Amino acid sequence: MRHSRYFLGIILFMAFYFAADRVGGLLLQDLTLRSGIRFSRLYSGKFNAEILVLGDSRGVNCIYAPLAEKMTGRSCANISYNGMGVAVAEILFRDYLAHNAPPKLLVLEVTNLTVGGALVYNLKPYQSLSPGLSKLLRAENRSIYYACQLTHLYRFNCELFLRALYYLGRDDQNWINNYVIQPEFAKSYKPPPAVTRGLQETIPPDSVEAFRKILAQAGRSGAVVRLLVSPFLPAHITGLHDLYDKRKTEIENLAAGLHVWDYANALDDIRCFADPLHMNLEGARLVLQQMVADGFFAIPASEESALGH
Amino acid sequence: MLFTEIIFFVFCPLFFVFFFATRGTARLSVCLIGSYIFYGWWDWRFLSLILFTTVANFWFGQRIEKADSESHKKKYLTLSVGTGLAVLAYFKYTNFFLDSLGACVRVLGITWKFDTLHIILPLGISFYTLQTMTYTIDLYRGQVKREESLLRFAVFVAFFPRLVAGPILRAADFLPQLREDRPFDWPRLITGASMVAWGYVMKCVVADSLSGVSDIRFAAPVAHGSLSLIIGVVFYTFQIYADFAGYSLIAVGLARMLGYEFIRNFDRPYFSASFSEFWRRWHISLSSWLRDYVYIPLGGARKGPARAYVNLMLVMFLCGLWHGAAWTFIAWGLIHGAYLCSQRLLGPFWEDLAKRLRLQRPLTRAALIPCVFLLTSFAWIFFRAQTFGAAWTVIRVIASMDSFTFAATPQQFEVVKGLLLIGALGAIEATSFFVDLPRLADRHLWLNGVFIVLCLITLSLLGTFTGATFIYAQF
Numbered sequence: 149m150r151h152s153r154y155f156l157g158i159i160l161f162m163a164f165y166f167a168a169d170r171v172g173g174l175l176l177q178d179l180t181l182r183s184g185i186r187f188s189r190l191y192s193g194k195f196n197a198e199i200l201v202l203g204d205s206r207g208v209n210c211i212y213a214p215l216a217e218k219m220t221g222r223s224c225a226n227i228s229y230n231g232m233g234v235a236v237a238e239i240l241f242r243d244y245l246a247h248n249a250p251p252k253l254l255v256l257e258v259t260n261l262t263v264g265g266a267l268v269y270n271l272k273p274y275q276s277l278s279p280g281l282s283k284l285l286r287a288e289n290r291s292i293y294y295a296c297q298l299t300h301l302y303r304f305n306c307e308l309f310l311r312a313l314y315y316l317g318r319d320d321q322n323w324i325n326n327y328v329i330q331p332e333f334a335k336s337y338k339p340p341p342a343v344t345r346g347l348q349e350t351i352p353p354d355s356v357e358a359f360r361k362i363l364a365q366a367g368r369s370g371a372v373v374r375l376l377v378s379p380f381l382p383a384h385i386t387g388l389h390d391l392y393d394k395r396k397t398e399i400e401n402l403a404a405g406l407h408v409w410d411y412a413n414a415l416d417d418i419r420c421f422a423d424p425l426h427m428n429l430e431g432a433r434l435v436l437q438q439m440v441a442d443g444f445f446a447i448p449a450s451e452e453s454a455l456g457h
Numbered sequence: 458m459l460f461t462e463i464i465f466f467v468f469c470p471l472f473f474v475f476f477f478a479t480r481g482t483a484r485l486s487v488c489l490i491g492s493y494i495f496y497g498w499w500d501w502r503f504l505s506l507i508l509f510t511t512v513a514n515f516w517f518g519q520r521i522e523k524a525d526s527e528s529h530k531k532k533y534l535t536l537s538v539g540t541g542l543a544v545l546a547y548f549k550y551t552n553f554f555l556d557s558l559g560a561c562v563r564v565l566g567i568t569w570k571f572d573t574l575h576i577i578l579p580l581g582i583s584f585y586t587l588q589t590m591t592y593t594i595d596l597y598r599g600q601v602k603r604e605e606s607l608l609r610f611a612v613f614v615a616f617f618p619r620l621v622a623g624p625i626l627r628a629a630d631f632l633p634q635l636r637e638d639r640p641f642d643w644p645r646l647i648t649g650a651s652m653v654a655w656g657y658v659m660k661c662v663v664a665d666s667l668s669g670v671s672d673i674r675f676a677a678p679v680a681h682g683s684l685s686l687i688i689g690v691v692f693y694t695f696q697i698y699a700d701f702a703g704y705s706l707i708a709v710g711l712a713r714m715l716g717y718e719f720i721r722n723f724d725r726p727y728f729s730a731s732f733s734e735f736w737r738r739w740h741i742s743l744s745s746w747l748r749d750y751v752y753i754p755l756g757g758a759r760k761g762p763a764r765a766y767v768n769l770m771l772v773m774f775l776c777g778l779w780h781g782a783a784w785t786f787i788a789w790g791l792i793h794g795a796y797l798c799s800q801r802l803l804g805p806f807w808e809d810l811a812k813r814l815r816l817q818r819p820l821t822r823a824a825l826i827p828c829v830f831l832l833t834s835f836a837w838i839f840f841r842a843q844t845f846g847a848a849w850t851v852i853r854v855i856a857s858m859d860s861f862t863f864a865a866t867p868q869q870f871e872v873v874k875g876l877l878l879i880g881a882l883g884a885i886e887a888t889s890f891f892v893d894l895p896r897l898a899d900r901h902l903w904l905n906g907v908f909i910v911l912c913l914i915t916l917s918l919l920g921t922f923t924g925a926t927f928i929y930a931q932f
Contacts, residue, residue, distance in 0.1 A: 154643045157906060164910055165913050165914070291463075295922075299917040301914060302917045304918060305917065305918050310873070327865035328865070330682060333679045336679065423867075
């Protein structure tokens with residue numbers, strides 16, 4: 149009798165936990181979709197931009213959407229995110245096209261071609277909205293995938309959800325590094341061996357496939373594709389020029405002749421950088437000016453008329 | 458096996474079933490086999506070291522009790538302590554001693570090259586070595602009876618909840634508990650489970666969330682500004698607390714679920730108003746071990762003020778060395794030694810001043826707690842930094858007050874999350890000064906159920922499950 153009372157108590161508390169988990173999961177899902185963060189806007193179909201930017205953190209800190217809109221006169225959406233590999237980018241682009249009107253210009257920051265699919269863990273809040281993300285999460289890490297099925301609250305256990313809360317009721321397109329690299333660090337900086345190793349390795353086959361899929365989808369939707377390498381801190385690129393050039397040629401071959409717009413060496417003032425791999429707002433402003441002047445955002449008239457925005 | 462590994466969640470329920478299904482010698486056997494599986498999962502080869510430590514100290518215990526003269530007793534005690542220290546010295550300090558010796562002879566202009574020996578540090582060696590010492594020392598002092606069963610003694614040495622990172626138990630406290638069969642008890646099981654749940658929250662939610670911020674800053678301090686590094690140091694201060702206190706709570710909670718009582722290892726240390734109070738609240742099982750087995754035998758404060766200062770510095774030197782085989786750990790210990798000596802020196806003046814100014818006790822405490830916290834955080838820089846150079850860089854950048862803006866701080870979302878977690882932890886601990894939470898939990902068992910559910914929700918939403926090891930498991 150005494151034991152059964154305790155067992156009943158355990159069952160009741162377990163039921164309480166699961167009910168709280170499911171109700172909490174629903175509430176947080178709703179909250180996430182109300183956020184102005186890029187992925188909530190993507191899945192709510194609130195973008196419809198003429199210029200779409202895809203990349204990892206270097207994409208985030210290169211094309212500053214508010215400034216790009218001002219300089220080009222075209223609406224711009226940057227859906228890059230820290231650690232976004234090309235496999236995740238391909239799914240997000242596919243989902244973008246499913247929920248929003250296709251862009252006229254797709255900018256791919258291509259230094260993420262060797263980045264893996266780990267960002268998918270951070271995109272857990274959206275996995276119920278995207279079969280592609282769900283499938284990739286399962287392939288990347290089964291434990292996390294099943295944990296997300298077991299507890300719905302766990303889907304919101306990520307940095308991206310905190311960011312979504314921060315952007316409740318406001319747009320996240322003004323997100324960019326707003327600080328300057330420590331001068332002492334910039335002076336003494338040498339690229340870590342992992343960077344050299346990464347550049348010596350070939351692009352993984354699944355990334356090649358995802359990259360080709362993005363290009364094919366862009367072609368089907370009528371978007372013009374621009375391949376971009378954004379600036380590095382000069383100390384980072386010094387000594388790695390040959391490897392970066394080799395990688396550029398490799399990418400151009402994969403993209404069937406598409407030209408890579410190489411701005412790797414475009415800036416030499418350390419005040420334009422937040423760290424060796426990322427610019428800050430000042431750097432983004434300067435490089436955007438240069439890109440506009442170079443005709444990076446120009447869309448051929450034939451393509452322009454084919455798409456109505 | 459660590460408490461954060463998935464395999465532990467398979468091991469633990471099985472262990473509980475076998476434990477409560479058996480009695481007497483069979484139960485002790487279950488405890489021993491379970492503990493050896495737990496330990497061997499990490500590296501089975503080092504079970505031989507635990508076995509050696511167990512058998513040697515059991516034998517020394519017999520010799521000490523059967524010795525017919527004081528000098529014989531002392532001889533066996535010296536052999537027992539010496540064996541423990543020799544094992545510890547070999548596995549933990551060989552390379553450190555050789556490195557230091559090499560540096561010394563290089564100063565003299567002698568070129569001496571040697572290769573670093575590839576010695577694996579056995580998990581938990583610092584903890585079980587000290588624990589077995591309590592048995593032979595207390596036996597020598599007549600404070601504990603000789604253990605007649607090798608099986609029971611082996612369980613005392615290897616009992617899995619405390620094997621990897623303590624608490625360091627005393628033979629007089631734990632061996633008598635092993636002599637009787639603890640019956641299955643729902644209230645103990647439930648209150649123990651809520652301690653375990655809170656331990657996991659401290660480890661997986663607080664400590665591991667903070668580590669993501671502090672690790673990056675200590676890895677490349679020169680890449681960060683002043684505010685960013687202050688955040689890194691403060692986060693590490695709470696990380697190490699939540700990590701170790703979390704481990705200890707899981708250990709104490711598991712033991713309680715099985716019917717045993719372990720010493721409380723942490724008691725809200727960052728609410729200390731003095732360094733002596735800090736050491737009464739921080740890693741209590743180690744600080745009390747050092748007090749009872751090193752400081753007091755050295756004479757404590759009984760042999761005059763000068764000797765008391767020397768004893769304090771010596772004890773804190775050993776405390777630093779116990780933590781890790783590096784000069785940065787020793788520096789950390791010596792900094793705390795200097796704090797304790799300064800407190801001893803300036804304490805009477807401060808008390809006199811407070812009396813003259815008629816400062817109320819709560820007011821003086823409120824003023825002293827942040828001071829002790831800041832100085833403790835400063836000392837952690839040496840504990841965390843890999844080298845003196847790295848520690849110095851952290852201090853230099855912080856002192857420069859350069860880039861003292863939140864905008865120049867990387868990982869802003871993780872920082873805000875960490876600050877909220879620290880705030881929540883502080884609020885809960887502060888509340889526990891006014892409300893006797895353990896008593897409340899004992900009286901109203903259903904509250905434990907609610908608490909466990911809240912812990913599970915917190916873990917689901919905020920837990921970090923990267924399989925990160927416990928900081929103290931590396932010592």
